[in-house]
Amino acid sequence: MSDAILTVLIAMLGGAIRVSTPFMFVALGECLTEKSGRVNLGLEGTLVMGAMVAYAASYHTGSPWLGVLAAGVAGSALGAMHGSICGLPKVNDVAVGIAMMLFGVGLAFFFGKPYIQPTAPRLDSIPLGFWSDNVNLKSALQVNPLFFVGIVVALVLAWALRNTRWGLVVRTVGDSAPAARAMGISVNLVRLLTTTVGGFLAGVGGAFLSLSYPGSWNQGLSSGQGLMAVALVIFARWSPVRCVYAALLFGAAGAIGPSLQSIGVTQGYYFFNAAPYILTLIIMIATSSATHSARDMPGELSMAK
Amino acid sequence: MSGPEISRRTLIRTTALGLAGATLNLGALGRAFAAQDLTVGVVYVGARDDFGWNQAHAVAIKALKEVPGVKVVEEENVPETDAVSKSMESMINLDGAALILATSFGYYTPFVVDLAKKYPDVQFRHAAPLWNKDKDPKNAGSYFGYLNQAHYVDGVAAGLCTKTNKIGFVAAKPIASVLSNINSVLLGARSTNPKATVQVIFTGDWSMPVREAEAANALVDAGCDVITCHVDGPKVVIETAEKRGVMSCGHNASQAPLAPKGFITGAEYKWETIYKGYAADIAAGKTPPNFLAGGYEVDFVRNTPFGAAATPEAQKAALAAIEGLKAGKPIYVGPLKDNKGKVVIDKTYGNLDPFLDKMDYLLEGVSGSTT
Numbered sequence: 149m150s151d152a153i154l155t156v157l158i159a160m161l162g163g164a165i166r167v168s169t170p171f172m173f174v175a176l177g178e179c180l181t182e183k184s185g186r187v188n189l190g191l192e193g194t195l196v197m198g199a200m201v202a203y204a205a206s207y208h209t210g211s212p213w214l215g216v217l218a219a220g221v222a223g224s225a226l227g228a229m230h231g232s233i234c235g236l237p238k239v240n241d242v243a244v245g246i247a248m249m250l251f252g253v254g255l256a257f258f259f260g261k262p263y264i265q266p267t268a269p270r271l272d273s274i275p276l277g278f279w280s281d282n283v284n285l286k287s288a289l290q291v292n293p294l295f296f297v298g299i300v301v302a303l304v305l306a307w308a309l310r311n312t313r314w315g316l317v318v319r320t321v322g323d324s325a326p327a328a329r330a331m332g333i334s335v336n337l338v339r340l341l342t343t344t345v346g347g348f349l350a351g352v353g354g355a356f357l358s359l360s361y362p363g364s365w366n367q368g369l370s371s372g373q374g375l376m377a378v379a380l381v382i383f384a385r386w387s388p389v390r391c392v393y394a395a396l397l398f399g400a401a402g403a404i405g406p407s408l409q410s411i412g413v414t415q416g417y418y419f420f421n422a423a424p425y426i427l428t429l430i431i432m433i434a435t436s437s438a439t440h441s442a443r444d445m446p447g448e449l450s451m452a453k
Numbered sequence: 454m455s456g457p458e459i460s461r462r463t464l465i466r467t468t469a470l471g472l473a474g475a476t477l478n479l480g481a482l483g484r485a486f487a488a489q490d491l492t493v494g495v496v497y498v499g500a501r502d503d504f505g506w507n508q509a510h511a512v513a514i515k516a517l518k519e520v521p522g523v524k525v526v527e528e529e530n531v532p533e534t535d536a537v538s539k540s541m542e543s544m545i546n547l548d549g550a551a552l553i554l555a556t557s558f559g560y561y562t563p564f565v566v567d568l569a570k571k572y573p574d575v576q577f578r579h580a581a582p583l584w585n586k587d588k589d590p591k592n593a594g595s596y597f598g599y600l601n602q603a604h605y606v607d608g609v610a611a612g613l614c615t616k617t618n619k620i621g622f623v624a625a626k627p628i629a630s631v632l633s634n635i636n637s638v639l640l641g642a643r644s645t646n647p648k649a650t651v652q653v654i655f656t657g658d659w660s661m662p663v664r665e666a667e668a669a670n671a672l673v674d675a676g677c678d679v680i681t682c683h684v685d686g687p688k689v690v691i692e693t694a695e696k697r698g699v700m701s702c703g704h705n706a707s708q709a710p711l712a713p714k715g716f717i718t719g720a721e722y723k724w725e726t727i728y729k730g731y732a733a734d735i736a737a738g739k740t741p742p743n744f745l746a747g748g749y750e751v752d753f754v755r756n757t758p759f760g761a762a763a764t765p766e767a768q769k770a771a772l773a774a775i776e777g778l779k780a781g782k783p784i785y786v787g788p789l790k791d792n793k794g795k796v797v798i799d800k801t802y803g804n805l806d807p808f809l810d811k812m813d814y815l816l817e818g819v820s821g822s823t824t
Binding site: 155158159162163166167257261264265267284287357361362363364366367368369371373402403405406407409410411412414415416417418421 | 499500502503504530652653654655656657660661662663664665666667668670671672673674675686688689692693696697710711820821822824
């Protein structure tokens with residue numbers, strides 16, 4: 149029995165590492181965008197577009213890291229498009245986001261057709277389980293470098309938002325546009341930049357999907373992960389470090405369903421497959437507090453108004 | 454001054470319209486007379502090269518295109534909504550399709566049924582055993598392959614290749630056709646290796662790439678050294694198995710290129726038998742059959758050519774099993790118990806017996822649950 153529990157725990161560890169990365173990148177990108185007072189719901193489209201572009205670029209250049217870069221650039225382009233459309237007067241960012249989501253997904257499917265069949269070079273993982281004899285642990289600890297990049301980005305973002313002038317500018321724009329204008333800051337320019345950088349991160353998240361795990365390009369690759377990641381930002385109450393925790397939790401919980409079935413707990417797999425959502429709900433209820441959410445939420449978000 | 458000018462213009466316009474009309478009429482007449490030319494309209498729910506369900510159809514359509522006198526119009530990524538009606542209608546009205554092949558389950562009711570009533574001269578055939586001869590239009594129909602026979606052959610080969618005696622199966626939903634594939638893999642494996650077992654993980658939906666990869670990983674972690682599946686696009690499962698260094702068996706279409714080291718064989722549909730049959734019937738002036746279903750005995754399924762992991766004994770046993778199936782040798786030799794110990798198959802049933810279509814159990818030897 150203890151073996152079985154160990155199997156599930158190792159699977160959850162592996163799931164946290166394997167599945168969390170795209171959630172992490174999209175959530176970090178969205179976190180930055182929302183900190184400046186704008187919501188970009190189009191990141192699902194950016195994620196799929198990033199996955200496609202990364203796979204295509206890796207296939208043509210033979211270098212998966214160029215693929216990651218290309219995905220980031222494609223994501224920035226979509227982000228900049230969202231940012232500039234929303235800069236026009238009387239434009240609703242939520243509606244534009246939904247349009248951008250459909251646009252990104254459609255564009256990715258259109259240009260991605262020729263890349264379903266060929267095999268592109270993937271990103272190599274770092275075997276961090278070399279010290280262990282346990283084969284399962286070894287495979288769970290095959291960690292992609294992008295996972296660490298994501299954690300570093302989260303730390304840098306958290307530090308920069310709190311301690312730099314740029315961070316202050318972003319937060320001011322996010323909390324009160326009139327105050328920012330009074331300081332002589334161009335609100336639209338700041339939001340355009342944060343949406344562009346957010347798009348870059350989401351594109352890199354997509355690159356992880358197609359170049360690492362599950363590691364292939366086809367339609368339906370994302371199955372809604374970009375949208376879930378946007379929701380994770382609210383769950384993480386607009387803190388980059390908490391975004392990482394939320395992504396890890398989501399990945400680990402997602403591994404519960406399959407691994408329980410593999411050790412013979414086969415009843416009720418629909419319930420266990422829903423574990424990420426149930427856990428999220430439980431934690432949200434347990435940590436909810438009216439004063440906290442009011443304090444953490446950027447005042448300029450359209451859902452706050 | 455302006456009067457005659459207008460009338461001249463009107464005259465020219467009318468004549469032009471009249472000429473165009475005449476040409477159109479001639480065109481229609483020409484089409485009616487050239488009866489041997491058949492236009493076939495095909496709708497797919499996903500991409501034609503998805504390494505799965507849609508690719509299996511597209512491969513067959515490619516073979517159909519080589520039949521002289523047959524023209525094909527195709528549309529992919531057509532959702533199972535109103536959109537499919539529009540696609541099919543435009544194929545009928547603009548391209549003159551006389552045979553429509555609707556290749557996805559959800560196209561049938563109400564879309565295919567309603568259009569068949571609206572266009573009684575067009576033949577509609579749908580890839581799932583849904584046509585009801587009492588209720589549904591006579592110009593509609595169903596065709597289906599018993600893929601479980603090819604999965605049985607997968608099992609026969611996998612039973613001889615596995616070293617851990619554990620075969621992993623990533624399944625979408627516990628419906629009869631999926632359960633029959635799982636049970637057939639087990640019975641095939643048991644026929645060559647009595648110690649073989651099958652472990653199932655249900656993902657809960659037809660296309661969940663990340664969860665499918667997680668499921669394949671969990672099966673490998675649990676000690677399975679052959680992985681097979683029944684999901685819409687098996688690409689991720691086969692690639693994950695290859696990455697983990699275990700063997701794999703395919704599903705729906707050929708996934709052999711995805712696993713150069715670990716591929717054994719795979720269960721594939723052979724829709725071209727059916728499609729070429731339809732074209733031949735229509736060319737001969739006959740109505741194609743309303744209901745077609747079968748497996749190896751009518752050449753509706755096949756196995757992917759052996760991959761690098763198929764041992765010579767496995768290949769020999771698999772080829773022998775295929776010969777047996779062609780001759781109608783039954784897979785379900787009763788009595789058989791389910792994995793809760795209850796006798797669910799009381800006697801031996803033929804491979805196409807309707808009793809087996811109602812399957813809602815996993816046989817003894819399969820670890821997994823339908824609920």
